Amino acid sequence: MYDYDVIVVGAGPGGSAAAEKCAKYGLKTLLLEKEKLPRDKPCGGMFCPTIRDVVGIYGTEVEDIVERRTDGVKVYFDGKIMIERDYPSFMFLRKKFDYLITRKAIESGAKVIDNCRVSDVLADSKKVKVATKKGAFTSKIVIGADGVNSIVAKKTGLNDGWSEENCALAIESDIKMSNKEIEKRYGNCAVGYLYHDFVGYEWIIPKDGCVNAGVGTKVSCSGKLRKRFDEMVRKHGLEAGNVKAHMIPMTLLKNTHNCKRRVLLCGDAAGFVIPLVGAGIEPAIISGRAAADVCYDAVKYEDYSIERFRKHEEYCRTLVKDIKESALQLKVFEFAMKYRLLKPVLVKRFLDTADGAGKHV
Numbered sequence: 598m599y600d601y602d603v604i605v606v607g608a609g610p611g612g613s614a615a616a617e618k619c620a621k622y623g624l625k626t627l628l629l630e631k632e633k634l635p636r637d638k639p640c641g642g643m644f645c646p647t648i649r650d651v652v653g654i655y656g657t658e659v660e661d662i663v664e665r666r667t668d669g670v671k672v673y674f675d676g677k678i679m680i681e682r683d684y685p686s687f688m689f690l691r692k693k694f695d696y697l698i699t700r701k702a703i704e705s706g707a708k709v710i711d712n713c714r715v716s717d718v719l720a721d722s723k724k725v726k727v728a729t730k731k732g733a734f735t736s737k738i739v740i741g742a743d744g745v746n747s748i749v750a751k752k753t754g755l756n757d758g759w760s761e762e763n764c765a766l767a768i769e770s771d772i773k774m775s776n777k778e779i780e781k782r783y784g785n786c787a788v789g790y791l792y793h794d795f796v797g798y799e800w801i802i803p804k805d806g807c808v809n810a811g812v813g814t815k816v817s818c819s820g821k822l823r824k825r826f827d828e829m830v831r832k833h834g835l836e837a838g839n840v841k842a843h844m845i846p847m848t849l850l851k852n853t854h855n856c857k858r859r860v861l862l863c864g865d866a867a868g869f870v871i872p873l874v875g876a877g878i879e880p881a882i883i884s885g886r887a888a889a890d891v892c893y894d895a896v897k898y899e900d901y902s903i904e905r906f907r908k909h910e911e912y913c914r915t916l917v918k919d920i921k922e923s924a925l926q927l928k929v930f931e932f933a934m935k936y937r938l939l940k941p942v943l944v945k946r947f948l949d950t951a952d953g954a955g956k957h958v
């Protein structure tokens with residue numbers, strides 16, 4: 598009656614992590630991706646110290662594809678150093694990192710079809726039907742891990758778009774630089790730049806033979822973002838080639854209701870991002886794996902009710918708590934910027950919250 602137990606839409610970290618765990622549970626799993634794999638994703642590729650969770654899940658293979666391990670972070674305010682502290686982090690290229698998790702899903706038994714854009718999703722009380730250019734597939738459950746512009750969220754009525762206040766826009770580019778030059782300019786540190794007249798931040802994230810330069814702010818303030826990015830790059834004496842922009846959700850879906858009968862959203866599709874720092878890779882993995890736990894229970898007990906699917910929030914409650922706390926901090930940050938009250942002690946608190954190592958798994 599069904600082609601699959603679970604269809605996962607989107608092979609980013611959230612979707613691949615969900616598909617891997619579903620397949621490991623023995624669920625017949627299909628992972629659909631619109632791009633040709635391996636695909637890239639606009640991103641700084643920085644894992645805060647929370648990387649320990651991810652290494653715990655995927656083992657040393659993750660460490661093998663690290664571009665750089667940084668020791669610290671520096672934050673400048675209006676051109677003056679505000680904070681310099683230890684902050685051991687891992688820097689990745691997303692093309693390599695995401696494909697590692699997708700390969701894990703394949704090894705676990707999930708079927709992956711790339712170049713396969715999902716165009717429609719229909720979930721009724723009996724089944725889910727997912728339409729793609731390569732044909733339609735049926736399943737017991739669909740997981741929407743298709744990012745900030747999720748088609749699953751739209752077609753199932755869970756989210757028809759983020760408001761400008763609840764979403765950020767970020768622009769980035771990987772720019773070649775020798776490792777010697779990187780260390781001379783930035784040390785072995787990720788660097789953030791804050792300005793009194795800008796409610797957002799610029800960053801330089803050092804990698805291996807290149808730096809990722811970027812800038813991000815809420816969509817409602819993003820009118821001249823590309824100009825700011827160009828000026829930033831010029832100030833650093835750099836020349837950006839492949840410039841990419843993408844949105845980042847800044848809030849969980851209302852009341853964390855990222856589900857309905859037979860449908861569950863994870864990762865960016867549901868707003869699982871630490872909003873103050875715009876970190877969503879690890880939250881996508883954690884929420885994707887929790888989605889797989891829900892699917893396992895649902896199939897085992899043949900219970901596809903919304904109550905069953907709402908257990909997802911419980912399964913990732915520490916992450917949900919951190920996201921909510923960070924959303925409050927974002928409000929404090931915006932207030933402090935507006936009234937010029939930003940102090941190093943506040944920025945230190947913000948960084949401590951993002952340093953949630955080892956507590957989500």
Ligand SMILES: Cc1cc2nc3c(=O)[nH]c(=O)nc-3n(C[C@H](O)[C@H](O)[C@H](O)COP(=O)(O)OP(=O)(O)OC[C@H]3O[C@@H](n4cnc5c(N)ncnc54)[C@H](O)[C@@H]3O)c2cc1C
Nearest residue numbers: 607609610611631640641642643715743744864865877878
């Ligand atoms: C400029 C920028 C910098 C960032 N820097 C960082 C950082 O340094 N650290 C960090 O932790 N986070 C960062 N983020 C956030 C991070 O990139 C996301 O939170 C993360 O990628 C979310 O993962 P995901 O699996 O939910 O979605 P995604 O990674 O967006 O994956 C979704 C997948 O779904 C596919 N898809 C979409 N629609 C369809 C469809 N209709 N059919 C089939 N497939 C579809 C897409 O092609 C994509 O592969 C940054 C974001 C931006 C924009």
